[in-house]
Amino acid sequence: GFGYMKSPSRxxxxxxxxxxxxxxxxxxxxxxxxxxIINILRxxxxxxxxxxxxxxxxxxxxxxxxxxxxxxxxxxxxLNKIDKISVFDKKRIISLFVNTAKDYGLNLxxxxxxxxxxxxxxxxxxxxxxxxxxxxKLKRTINTHLKN
Numbered sequence: 001g002f003g004y005m006k007s008p009s010r011x012x013x014x015x016x017x018x019x020x021x022x023x024x025x026x027x028x029x030x031x032x033x034x035x036x037i038i039n040i041l042r043x044x045x046x047x048x049x050x051x052x053x054x055x056x057x058x059x060x061x062x063x064x065x066x067x068x069x070x071x072x073x074x075x076x077x078x079l080n081k082i083d084k085i086s087v088f089d090k091k092r093i094i095s096l097f098v099n100t101a102k103d104y105g106l107n108l109x110x111x112x113x114x115x116x117x118x119x120x121x122x123x124x125x126x127x128x129x130x131x132x133x134x135x136x137k138l139k140r141t142i143n144t145h146l147k148n
Contacts, residue, residue, distance in 0.1 A: 021067075028071035033145040036065055037078045040085060040126075043097050051100055062104045065122060069106075075122050076141050077108060083128035090126065098124070111141060 038061055050059040082090055098108045109115055111123040127134050
């Protein structure tokens with residue numbers, strides 16, 4: 001992942017991130033769709049550290065979404081590992097995430113909401129890779145963009 005990489009050194013991690021940015025800048029016109037996969041278990045920590053405790057920083061997740069949107073790449077934000085939290089916590093964390101995104105000019109909406117490919121809106125989907133929760137919705141969304 002862009003925000004968390006298991007690497008031997010911090011320097012190597014920064015090098016890989018820079019290479020990803022350079023690749024996106026050079027080849028963005030070849031992308032038909034982007035998935036931003038987020039571990040729902042890490043959202044609160046990221047927002048606490050980079051938003052609530054420090055108003056001068058931007059959470060990396062929002063920075064990445066904004067960066068990809070600059071190139072007009074259609075996106076789906078996938079909130080993964082929903083099987084690891086309660087329904088109550090899932091609703092609370094998603095609400096926090098969506099509402100905080102607004103502070104950075106991002107309009108996140110559930111993939112089930114009608115957005116008619118309105119690029120000012122960014123759809124998100126709750127997902128569990130382990131339990132395959134919402135896998136059908138993920139496939140449908142990707143296939144829709146493959147056809148365009």
